[in-house]
Amino acid sequence: MLPVIQIGPVTIQSLVLASIVALWLGTTVAERACRQRALDPNDAWNVVALALAVTFFSARLVFVLQNLPVYAGDWRQAFAPTPNALSLDYGAIFGLVAGYAYIQRRAIPLAPFADALAPGALVALAVIACGQFLSGDGYGMPTKIAWGIFIWGEPRHPVQLYDAFAALAGLALIGWLARRTVRAGGIALGALAWYSAARVFLDAFRADVAVLDNGYRVTQVIALIVLLLALSRLTRGQTHSPGG
Amino acid sequence: MIRTRWTSYALVLFVALLGGAWIHVTRIPTETDAEHHAAAHVNFRAPDFQLTTLDGSPAALEQWRGKIVLINFWATWCPPCRGEMPEILAAAQAHPNDFVVLAINSGEDPATAQKFAREFQLTFPILLDPDGETTRAYQVLALPTSFFVDRAGVIRAANVGALSRAYIEAQIKTLGAR
Numbered sequence: 351m352l353p354v355i356q357i358g359p360v361t362i363q364s365l366v367l368a369s370i371v372a373l374w375l376g377t378t379v380a381e382r383a384c385r386q387r388a389l390d391p392n393d394a395w396n397v398v399a400l401a402l403a404v405t406f407f408s409a410r411l412v413f414v415l416q417n418l419p420v421y422a423g424d425w426r427q428a429f430a431p432t433p434n435a436l437s438l439d440y441g442a443i444f445g446l447v448a449g450y451a452y453i454q455r456r457a458i459p460l461a462p463f464a465d466a467l468a469p470g471a472l473v474a475l476a477v478i479a480c481g482q483f484l485s486g487d488g489y490g491m492p493t494k495i496a497w498g499i500f501i502w503g504e505p506r507h508p509v510q511l512y513d514a515f516a517a518l519a520g521l522a523l524i525g526w527l528a529r530r531t532v533r534a535g536g537i538a539l540g541a542l543a544w545y546s547a548a549r550v551f552l553d554a555f556r557a558d559v560a561v562l563d564n565g566y567r568v569t570q571v572i573a574l575i576v577l578l579l580a581l582s583r584l585t586r587g588q589t590h591s592p593g594g
Numbered sequence: 595m596i597r598t599r600w601t602s603y604a605l606v607l608f609v610a611l612l613g614g615a616w617i618h619v620t621r622i623p624t625e626t627d628a629e630h631h632a633a634a635h636v637n638f639r640a641p642d643f644q645l646t647t648l649d650g651s652p653a654a655l656e657q658w659r660g661k662i663v664l665i666n667f668w669a670t671w672c673p674p675c676r677g678e679m680p681e682i683l684a685a686a687q688a689h690p691n692d693f694v695v696l697a698i699n700s701g702e703d704p705a706t707a708q709k710f711a712r713e714f715q716l717t718f719p720i721l722l723d724p725d726g727e728t729t730r731a732y733q734v735l736a737l738p739t740s741f742f743v744d745r746a747g748v749i750r751a752a753n754v755g756a757l758s759r760a761y762i763e764a765q766i767k768t769l770g771a772r
Contacts, residue, residue, distance in 0.1 A: 351733075353733060354735040354736050361736045363754060414760075416764075417767065420763040424760070427758050427760035427761075428760070430758030430761070432753065432757060433753070434753045435760065435761045486635060489635075491622075502635050502638060503631040503633045504631065557622070558637070561622060565622050565623055566617055566618075567617070567621070571617065574610070574614065574617060577609065578613075581606050582602075585603075585606065586602070
């Protein structure tokens, strides 16, 4: 485990560093994919930058609203550089909405653009999973398997590495899909279906996860819903294909 | 066409049933590792420690069980530690009965820590960790690092970097409502 990384005089949390690398690498891959599809590569950077800015702004805003009585006495506290004073789940939703709004406003063709973003997203997810492996976040269930890693007091499934491998395997899958004639949006839906299916399966080995009252993991439930939506969309496309 | 459509419906239904069954079979009990293992991570029992305070009294985490505890690792040479101390002090003074701050000085001598405590007029216990054993047990690699421990002794939040008063209050509110 390597929760912090020392770069000269600067100490940075490995997960934060991995997230920065993930964003840069993922967007760079998406930029290249945009070029290959004759889309404006700047749109990849713009949509990521906008989504990111809105995510953090709204994450802080929601945190402040959730704790309004605390902030009411001194509103300047809302601008304090406390990294954890964020509601990132809600922030991410607003970030996605902002990204979608940008795509609509710029009249970017959604399906080809989503296809261009898909490989970058999988690369970013793989890097973030590696960052979690270093930081000890998102750890796995206790296990006796030979490849279990000793973390937080006992051997556990290296579920972060399973996650990274799944994302990279998804990258190989969409590389294979890209060499075939797939309708616009098919690559993005394939990536979404693959990664969601992987999370439904792999999160069964994850311990560091929000759990509903009845013991169901929130991430598995969300991943299954996304998988079913992606599959429905994929198969609908097949049934509506020309001559189908 | 009709056959293809029904095939796709069947595929989605099959995946829904298979996925649902897998999620059901692999659900986990709501009681997690926290109740069983001590580790310096959120949702685990906070590792206990035996240190001494500035006046030489013994201090163990166990003795504050039942209260909300903020374990704060700091040093006098660390600028963000200096920045956050007034915020921590204000929160501690606002909740004198229910909330305890254990400020663990990492690796400095008592005189240096004492001077700092006087400068900021700190009223909460200052614990000394001269050989850094507790700092290592909590895997603290950057200062300041803070852990919010609930009444049952389980770490519920961890923060690397300076705390703000509002963030501390938000954590107290969350843990108080637990």
